[in-house]
Amino acid sequence: xxxxxxxxxxxxxxxxxxxxxxxxxxxxxxxxxxxxxxxxxxxxxxxxxxxxxxxxxxxxxxxxxxxxxxxxxxxxxxxxxxxxxxxxxxxxxxxxxxxxxxxxxxxxxxxxxxxxxxxxxxxxxxxxxxxxxxxxxxxxxxxxxxxxxxxxxxxxxxxxxxxxxxxxxxxxxxxxxxxxxxxxxxxxxxxxxxxxxxxxxxxxxxxxxxxxxxxxxxxxxxxxxxxxxxxxxxxxxxxxxxxxxxxxxxxxxxxxxxxxxxxxxxxxxxxxxxxxxxxxxxxxxxxxxxxxxxxxxxxxxxxxxxxxxxxxxxxxxxxxxxxxxxxxxxxxxxxxxxxxxxxxxxxxxxxxxxxxxxxxxxxxxxxxxxxxxxxxxxxxxx
Numbered sequence: 001x002x003x004x005x006x007x008x009x010x011x012x013x014x015x016x017x018x019x020x021x022x023x024x025x026x027x028x029x030x031x032x033x034x035x036x037x038x039x040x041x042x043x044x045x046x047x048x049x050x051x052x053x054x055x056x057x058x059x060x061x062x063x064x065x066x067x068x069x070x071x072x073x074x075x076x077x078x079x080x081x082x083x084x085x086x087x088x089x090x091x092x093x094x095x096x097x098x099x100x101x102x103x104x105x106x107x108x109x110x111x112x113x114x115x116x117x118x119x120x121x122x123x124x125x126x127x128x129x130x131x132x133x134x135x136x137x138x139x140x141x142x143x144x145x146x147x148x149x150x151x152x153x154x155x156x157x158x159x160x161x162x163x164x165x166x167x168x169x170x171x172x173x174x175x176x177x178x179x180x181x182x183x184x185x186x187x188x189x190x191x192x193x194x195x196x197x198x199x200x201x202x203x204x205x206x207x208x209x210x211x212x213x214x215x216x217x218x219x220x221x222x223x224x225x226x227x228x229x230x231x232x233x234x235x236x237x238x239x240x241x242x243x244x245x246x247x248x249x250x251x252x253x254x255x256x257x258x259x260x261x262x263x264x265x266x267x268x269x270x271x272x273x274x275x276x277x278x279x280x281x282x283x284x285x286x287x288x289x290x291x292x293x294x295x296x297x298x299x300x301x302x303x304x305x306x307x308x309x310x311x312x313x314x315x316x317x318x319x320x321x322x323x324x325x326x327x328x329x330x331x332x333x334x335x336x337x338x339x340x341x342x343x344x345x346x347x348x349x350x351x352x353x354x355x356x357x358x359x360x361x362x363x364x365x366x367x368x369x370x371x372x373x374x375x376x377x378x379x380x381x382x
Contacts, residue, residue: 038332038366038367039328039332039334039363039365039366039367040363040364040365040366040367041328041361041362041363041364042300042302042303042361042362042364043359043360043361043362044297044298044299044351044356044357044358044359044360044361044362045297045298045358045359046295046296046297046298046358047295047296047298047348048292048293048294048295048296049292049293049296049298049342049343049344049345049348049349049350050289050291050292050345051289051290051291051292051343051344051345052234052287052288052289052290052345053219053223053226053227053287053288053290054285054286054287054288055217055218055219055267055286055288056217056283056284056285056286057215057216057217057218057235057267057269057283057284057286058215058216058217058281058282058283058284059213059214059215059237059271059278059279059280059281059282059283059284060213060214060215060216060280060281061184061207061208061209061210061213061214061280062208062209062212062213062214062270063179063181063207063208063209064184064205064206064207064208064280065178065179065181065205065206065208066202066204066205067092067175067177067178067202067203067204067205067206068196068200068201068202068203069095069172069175069194069196069200069201069203070169070172070196070200071095071100071169071172071173071196072193072194072195072196072197073095073096073097073099073173073193073194074095074096074191074192074193074194075093075094075095075096075188075189075190075191075192075193075194076094076095076096076097076190077093077094077190078092078093078186078188078189078190079091079092079093079094080092080093080177080183080186080204081183081186082183082184082185082186083182083183084182084183085180085181085182085183086177086180086181086182086183086206087177087180088177088178088179088180089176089177090176090177091174091175091176091177092175092176092177092183092203092204093175093188093203093204094173094174094175095173095174095175095194096173097170097173100166100169100170100173101170103166103169104163104166104167104170107159107162107163107166108163110159110162110163111156111159111160111163113159114152114155114156114158114159115156115159117152117155118149118152118153118155118156120152121145121148121149121151121152122149122152124145124148124149125142125145125146125148125149128141128142128144128145129142129145175203175204177204177206178206179206179208180208181206181207181208181209181210182206182207182210183204183205183206184205184206184207184280185204185205186203186204187201187202187203187204187205188201188203188204207280210273210276210279210280211272211273211274211276212270212271212272212273213271213273213278213280214250214268214269214270214271215233215235215247215268215269215271215284215286216266216268217266217267217269217284217286218257218264218265218266218267219264219265219267219288220262220263220264221256221263221264221265224252224264224265224267226290226291227249227252227267227288227290228249228252229249229250229251229252230248230249231248231249231288231289231290232246232247232248232288232289233246233247233248233249233269233286233287233288233289234246234247234286234287234289235247235269235271235284235285235286235287236284236285237278237282237283237284237285238282238283239277239282240277245271245278245284246271246272247269247270247271247272248269248270249267249268249269249270249288250268250269250270251267251268252265252267252268253265253266253267253268267288269284269286269288291343293342293343293350296342296350296351297350297351297356297357297358298348298349298350298351299325299339299348299349299351299356299362300347300348300349300362300364301344301346301347301348301349302364302365303325303326303362303363303364304323304325304341304349306325306326306362306363306364306365308326308334308363308366309366323338323339323340323341324336324337324338324339325337325339325354325356325362325363326362326363327356327360327361327362327363328361328362328363334363337354337355337356338354338355339351339353339354339355339356340352340353340354
């Protein structure tokens, strides 16, 4: 009996010892892991940094001409359609010439009438001059005859001008291409009536050369100072999201655009479209390269933004200035390190000075720890 009780007590003592030892070991392990996993870190590396300005723009032809009409009329014939290649002087459309032909016929009749009146006025002037020389009529009658002849001459000139004007309008009923290029848009249909009374209607849009295009983009005033003619540009379009196209800055226009107190400037980017994949009107996502550094020491931007909590923030010297990053010590603590920075590509920042080197681990954020909230000791269930 006593032997059985002794064995049972011995078993309880051993079991209690195992439980206590397991709890102490788990607590120590939990404490070590809490310090180890408190921070999320990233490594300092070497590589290239390209600083760029991003913006959106629209692809447009370098030269685009709006072809209109100077006279009103009904479209009688169409000789060009979308995407047609046309040459300078080629006929694009014809308006109904009937009214202008009738007007020309009337002008020709008016001219004949004016010429007849002039002929009669000249004969009458000659007769009056002979009668005046013989003193049959007064000099005033001669002056009156000269005035009638001069008025008849003026009427002939007016009739000729009116005839030439309507002949010109008749020529305007034939719409010709002013340049060689591609028809981008056709804004008129057969049988449609166009009116040129107050403004010239646009019938066609012709792009001179789609192998050379440009991007019209707006750059904020804070960034436009870093943009210069000749800078390299890369851009993408939604139709080819995996293709990087190239261009160069062609012009920085001085005329600002102000919308809701935001000032932007129009920057023109020249684009070579020899392959013909880019089309007018496409939205271009532009990246203008303003600075580039190769094989430099770089730190993640998240490390430059990280600041420890007030209760955990180590004391720093008043002499420390500039940007500060926090390096993870072997003991798992955040150590502040002052650094000097250069250009950035919004992911990494160039490190130009400071006591950090490649492969150093920098803290980018703190991790939440449930173990810390639950306390340092937890009994593990069997």
